[in-house]
Structures are given as structure tokens and as C-alpha cells.
Amino acid sequence: MDTAASDFSRVRAEFALPDRFPGPVLAEAERAVAAGPVGDRVDRTDIPLVTIDPPGAKDLDQAMHIERLGDAGFRVHYAIADLGAFVTPGGAVDTEVRRRGQTIYLPDGSVPMHPTVLSEGAASLLPGQTAPSALWTLDLDAAGEPVAYRVERAIVRSTAQFDYESVQASVDAGDPHPSVALLPALGKLRRAAAIRRGALELQLPEQDVERADGGWRLVLRGRTSVDAWNAEISLLTGMCAARIMLDAGIGLLRTLPAPTDDDRAWLRRSAVNLGIEWPDGASAAEVLARLDPTSPAAMALSMDATRLLRGAGYTAFDGAAPELDSHAGIAAPYAHVTAPLRRLVDRFGTEVCLAVCADAEVPAWVREALPTLPDLMESSDGLASKVDRACLDQVEAWVLADRVGEEFDAVVLRAEGETAEVFVPDPPVLGKASASELTEGRMVRLRLTEADPVARRVRFEPA
Incomplete structure (x- = not known):
């Protein structure tokens, strides 16, 4: 487009x-x-x-x-x-x-x-x-x-x-x-x-x-x-x-x-599932600091760690x-x-x-x-976050509007329920995909099924 x-x-x-x-x-x-x-x-x-x-x-x-x-x-x-x-x-x-x-x-x-x-x-x-x-x-x-x-x-x-x-x-x-x-x-x-x-x-x-x-x-x-x-x-x-x-x-x-003990335990289990070593006695801070930020598993664990920051x-x-x-x-x-x-x-x-x-x-x-x-700052922070996400969603839809049907490599950041959050490195897009066949922390091949500039929506499905 x-x-x-x-x-x-x-x-x-x-x-x-x-x-x-x-x-x-x-x-x-x-x-x-x-x-x-x-x-x-x-x-x-x-x-x-x-x-x-x-x-x-x-x-x-x-x-x-x-x-x-x-x-x-x-x-x-x-x-x-x-x-x-x-x-x-x-x-x-x-x-x-x-x-x-x-x-x-x-x-x-x-x-x-x-x-x-x-x-x-x-x-x-x-x-x-x-x-x-x-x-x-x-x-x-x-x-x-x-x-x-x-x-x-x-x-x-x-x-x-x-x-x-x-x-x-x-x-x-x-x-x-x-x-x-x-x-x-x-x-x-x-x-x-x-x-x-x-x-x-x-x-x-x-x-x-x-x-x-x-x-x-x-x-x-x-x-x-x-x-x-x-x-x-x-x-x-x-x-x-x-x-x-x-x-x-x-x-x-x-x-x-502070995160709950359940949240900490959940993140540790996530690391194990992603194949990331978590030494005995190591804190979440130490584990996250050691990660290679370009690794798909590291990206997924960092996304999971947002649960500790709510x-x-x-x-x-x-x-x-x-x-x-x-x-x-x-x-x-x-x-x-x-x-x-x-x-x-x-x-x-x-x-x-x-x-x-x-x-x-x-x-x-x-x-x-x-x-x-x-209260003033909670309202202001919420507005700023929504505007920032809307602008990114808008540009994602603009740059992908002419590429519906194409396939892209992506990292599965989070797979819960029926929808997964995915990251496509080129062009750099954070999108959503059907989660039924996706595993968190893996590189996958996705097909772009929707890029709607009016709705500011981008969707993928497994290729």
C-alpha cells in the first residue's frame, strides 16, 4: 500500500x-x-x-x-x-x-x-x-x-x-x-x-x-x-x-x-519448557540478564516475564x-x-x-x-499506551496491506488459548496468529491472512 x-x-x-x-x-x-x-x-x-x-x-x-x-x-x-x-x-x-x-x-x-x-x-x-x-x-x-x-x-x-x-x-x-x-x-x-x-x-x-x-x-x-x-x-x-x-x-x-510465588514458579516452568537453563538459586533477574536477546526462546521468556510486572x-x-x-x-x-x-x-x-x-x-x-x-497519571498512562499501540498497529497494516497471502518467518512469543502473539522480524511486526499448531519460543512459518488499515488489524495463520 x-x-x-x-x-x-x-x-x-x-x-x-x-x-x-x-x-x-x-x-x-x-x-x-x-x-x-x-x-x-x-x-x-x-x-x-x-x-x-x-x-x-x-x-x-x-x-x-x-x-x-x-x-x-x-x-x-x-x-x-x-x-x-x-x-x-x-x-x-x-x-x-x-x-x-x-x-x-x-x-x-x-x-x-x-x-x-x-x-x-x-x-x-x-x-x-x-x-x-x-x-x-x-x-x-x-x-x-x-x-x-x-x-x-x-x-x-x-x-x-x-x-x-x-x-x-x-x-x-x-x-x-x-x-x-x-x-x-x-x-x-x-x-x-x-x-x-x-x-x-x-x-x-x-x-x-x-x-x-x-x-x-x-x-x-x-x-x-x-x-x-x-x-x-x-x-x-x-x-x-x-x-x-x-x-x-x-x-x-x-x-x-512483588510477584507471587505462583508467578515465579510459573516463569521457571516456562523457562524449562523453552529449554532455558535455570540454575538452582538463580533469580529471575540473573536468568533474564544472561539471555541472548536474539534467541527465539529468550524473546518468549521475556514476554512471559511481563506477567511479573503487572x-x-x-x-x-x-x-x-x-x-x-x-x-x-x-x-x-x-x-x-x-x-x-x-x-x-x-x-x-x-x-x-x-x-x-x-x-x-x-x-x-x-x-x-x-x-x-x-488517578491523573493512570488515565494519562493508559491513553499514551493506547495511542502508541494504535500507531504501531496502523503502520503494520499499511506496510503489509499488499502482502496478504505471503509467508513470513516468525517467533512465537506467547501461545495461550486460541490466539498466539508472534513476532515477525522482517518487517518487524508484532501480530496475532491461530495458536492451535504453535509452540511458544519456536521459529515458525506463517501466512499473512489479513492486513486491514481501516481496522488496524494484522492476522497470521500457520503456513
């Missing part, structure tokens, strides 16, 4: 995604930028911070600098965009971003949470721009474990903007930028610590959509080591933030219940300790604080940590908002 004229307007309409900000919201954002950031801040423009984001990104939430602390430890400076410098509590912008909840990304453009004059302008940590930030200072020992951490309001200046592949290339060449030269060493320590804790990292194929010849195509995005190490710094910051909140008795955690949510607390205070997938308490340009809760979590570290009262407007945020 020719996708040259195809766009995602039908998806936008179906989910009622806004295409503009109300006039009062834009006007308030413009006034905030003109007035400049509010509040006292320490000048830390001396730190040569750098950002690592996807190519072309403008909403830059984080900037990083890593240096040695003593002979073997580390000091991480992690600057986070500070929306508190521009957003008036209860104002037009605040009201609108609470309604939106997060930035929603589609292949033909995003639906931003904040007006772009903020998210891609004055509040973004763009290279060469002096900007307000919530600056985290994380001191770690030789094993990469935190020994001290704090956050403060600061003025910073990023010195360079990188993407994952360019940083990976520089690391591979032995010539990384000085600000992130220690990222490989620290990232590996943090990843090893995650496995020891029991954190689960699923090695499933990651689909993406990109422009091609005026239309769209599906691609698989390989995760570079730099991507994984960079994520560990964000996770570390969120874990420190959670500890600050729990110690202070107020905050908002990202939580996930029930994620947000837990707000103020005074009484929360009933659930940990995230089973991370295997530690955790809070979202590192993406305030793109996700609502991060601004509130950051305000809690800033107040606690300054030995000040948490602002009343933050306290009042905390109980409302879990």
Missing part, C-alpha cells in the same frame, strides 16, 4: 488528542518566559554538563556530568529541567498540564504536555542556554552505591547535546567526552547492582516507526550500552528521590507489587507510611523525578525533594495535589 499520503490524523481524532493550547495557557507561558525564572538559585554554570537524547530532540529534561570522588568513587551531577521556575501553581499552564498528564508521541509529531515555548525553549536544557534546574549531586562509593545525595535549585548551562549512537561511537573509539568518560564504568556497576537486587530487564524487540520515501516504515531499535547506562543514572536518581521522600514521610512513589501504579503518602513502598521491577523504592517536561508527576516529586533537602516545608499546593496525581 502506498503510505506517502498517510498520516495519523485518524488516531489523533479517535483519542481526542488536542492540537493546540488554549490562548490563556500560551499567554501565561509567554509571560513566564519574559519574566524569567523565579526563586533563588545557586550558579553552577561551571559544571560542563552534557545531554544524551534521541536525535533531534528539543525537550531536554536531563544533563549529566560524572567525575571521580576520591580514588575510586564517583560524583554525578544530574541537572533536571525545573518547571517550578515557570509554572504558577493553580494558573492556566498548571491546570492544562494536569489535564494532559504527559507528552504523547506519535510518528508525525508529539502532543506536548507544556507549551513548546517552555518544553522546547526556556525550560529545556538546550546546549549553550543558561537555564534553571533542579541539580542533583549524587556521591557514590567504588561499588557505585550512593553514600550521599541532595538536590537544589541551580542555574546551569549544558555544553553539548549528544545522541545515544554518537556517544556509543565515541566510547567504542576510546575517545568519549570528558563529562561522560566515566559513564561506562559507573553504568556497568549500576547494572550489576540492579541484577543483584533482582531488578528485571526484559529483552523484547522494540518497534519504532520512521519516515521513508514520503511514507512510513517499521524498524527495530537496538538498545546501545550507552542507552542502558544512561537509564541507570536516571533510575539511581529516582531511587535516591524515593529514599528522601520515605525518610521525610511525604511524596509520590512509582510502585509495583499492576504498576503511583502511591501518594503524607504522614502515614505507604502500604506499598517499592517497585518490584526495579527491586527498590523509586520515584519519577527526571522527566518533568514530559510527565506531570516529576514536577511534584521534585518539589518535595527540593523542600526536604532545603529543610523547608513542602509547599501547600504540592501537598494538596499529591492525592490526585495517581
